[in-house]
Amino acid sequence: MILAPFTLHRPESLAEALSLAAKLPDGGYDWIGGGTDLLQNYKNRLNAKDHVIALDRVPEMRGISAERIGAGERLAVISESAVVRERWPGLAEAITHVASPLIRNSGTLGGNLLVETRCYYFNQTPFWRGTKGSCMKAESDECLVVPQKEICYAAYSGDLAPILGVLSATLELASPAGTREVRIDEFYAGDGIRKNVKRADEIIVGVKVPAEASTLRAGYRKLRHRDALDYPEMGCAAALRLDPSGRIELLRAATTAVDVVPHFLDFSELMRGQEPDTAFAEVAAAMEERAQPKKNTSMPVGYRKKMVRVYLGRLLDDLRAGRTEGRIPAA
Numbered sequence: 001m002i003l004a005p006f007t008l009h010r011p012e013s014l015a016e017a018l019s020l021a022a023k024l025p026d027g028g029y030d031w032i033g034g035g036t037d038l039l040q041n042y043k044n045r046l047n048a049k050d051h052v053i054a055l056d057r058v059p060e061m062r063g064i065s066a067e068r069i070g071a072g073e074r075l076a077v078i079s080e081s082a083v084v085r086e087r088w089p090g091l092a093e094a095i096t097h098v099a100s101p102l103i104r105n106s107g108t109l110g111g112n113l114l115v116e117t118r119c120y121y122f123n124q125t126p127f128w129r130g131t132k133g134s135c136m137k138a139e140s141d142e143c144l145v146v147p148q149k150e151i152c153y154a155a156y157s158g159d160l161a162p163i164l165g166v167l168s169a170t171l172e173l174a175s176p177a178g179t180r181e182v183r184i185d186e187f188y189a190g191d192g193i194r195k196n197v198k199r200a201d202e203i204i205v206g207v208k209v210p211a212e213a214s215t216l217r218a219g220y221r222k223l224r225h226r227d228a229l230d231y232p233e234m235g236c237a238a239a240l241r242l243d244p245s246g247r248i249e250l251l252r253a254a255t256t257a258v259d260v261v262p263h264f265l266d267f268s269e270l271m272r273g274q275e276p277d278t279a280f281a282e283v284a285a286a287m288e289e290r291a292q293p294k295k296n297t298s299m300p301v302g303y304r305k306k307m308v309r310v311y312l313g314r315l316l317d318d319l320r321a322g323r324t325e326g327r328i329p330a331a
């Protein structure tokens with residue numbers, strides 16, 4: 001496939017990137033991190049723009065510290081970082097679930113959080129889409145999954161939003177109008193087209209992780225066809241802290257790929273003081289209940305929904321026992 005043509009801009013600072021955005025027409029450009037998602041969509045002629053602003057030379061988007069990860073950092077670099085492995089091993093391990101090593105070498109954290117929503121009828125070539133009449137996320141005005149013209153049910157399928165959500169991370173956003181911070185569990189809203197509260201002229205500059213996150217046991221589990229490459233058909237994350245008597249003190253859970261947005265729920269108040277076995281069963285059932293997968297990815301809808309309970313239950317048991325998946329070598 002040949003890329004749709006565009007003019008590439010390569011600003012050297014955040015100020016330069018934002019001033020470029022202010023000069024270009026509204027909706028006439030895309031930001032680009034590693035390009036592993038955006039360029040595939042451009043090849044498929046999916047909402048390609050005339051201008052692309054590359055963020056790889058913006059120094060404000062780099063760096064990994066005990067409080068913050070630059071949104072322009074590559075996924076492989078983040079998961080290999082000693083700071084990340086020591087403070088948030090669940091995040092380091094979750095990153096190893098994203099795509100393949102080659103893609104993690106190019107893909108960035110910001111791009112992962114903003115990865116395009118997925119649907120069997122959308123992630124296709126123009127020829128393929130033409131045979132079905134296309135849909136309202138591309139060239140037409142109707143949804144092919146749930147026939148109507150209002151809501152797109154494409155699934156949010158990023159792997160890292162759930163784990164960052166249970167760690168209570170916050171996004172730093174910058175636009176020509178100024179900066180703001182948004183909690184990741186309040187960032188995703190809307191449907192498969194209007195996916196989050198970010199405005200088109202805003203950049204995710206960094207991700208802040210609170211000090212408390214390093215005191216939690218947190219992890220991510222993923223259902224997919226091929227462990228080597230595929231997007232999640234269902235993904236779930238949890239963060240846990242038990243009190244000295246072994247009862248629940250903090251318990252947060254999140255899912256991805258089972259709705260148009262990721263789901264985040266903090267069960268801490270509800271479950272505080274409970275026995276883990278009872279709490280885990282209730283939390284896994286509640287997250288399954290909330291999942292709303294649609295028939296637009298390759299695995300059956302009912303199976304993806306059921307697997308929320310199964311995978312989340314196993315993850316919570318693993319967190320209590322201090323078990324990891326062993327995807328990153330021990331320090």
Ligand SMILES: Cc1cc2nc3c(=O)[nH]c(=O)nc-3n(C[C@H](O)[C@H](O)[C@H](O)COP(=O)(O)OP(=O)(O)OC[C@H]3O[C@@H](n4cnc5c(N)ncnc54)[C@H](O)[C@@H]3O)c2cc1C
Pocket residue numbers: 030031032033034035036037038039040055071072075097098099100103106107108109110111112113114115116157158159160202203204205229230231232
């Ligand atoms: C074969 C294949 C398999 C994949 N498997 C997975 C998978 O298993 N799990 C998964 O989560 N992803 C998967 N991906 C998607 C993608 O590769 C990753 O999510 C990657 O992390 C995206 O990062 P990127 O920097 O390349 O994003 P880009 O392609 O550069 O950008 C993605 C989107 O984010 C916007 N953007 C990027 N950075 C910023 C920023 N800082 N501020 C504002 N907007 C920004 C872009 O405009 C674009 O809309 C897969 C991709 C491919 C091709």
Ligand code: SF4
Pocket residue numbers: 118119120121122135136137138142143144145146151152153154192296
């Ligand atoms: S859910 Fe409907 S509108 Fe959205 S991408 Fe799929 S077919 Fe298109």
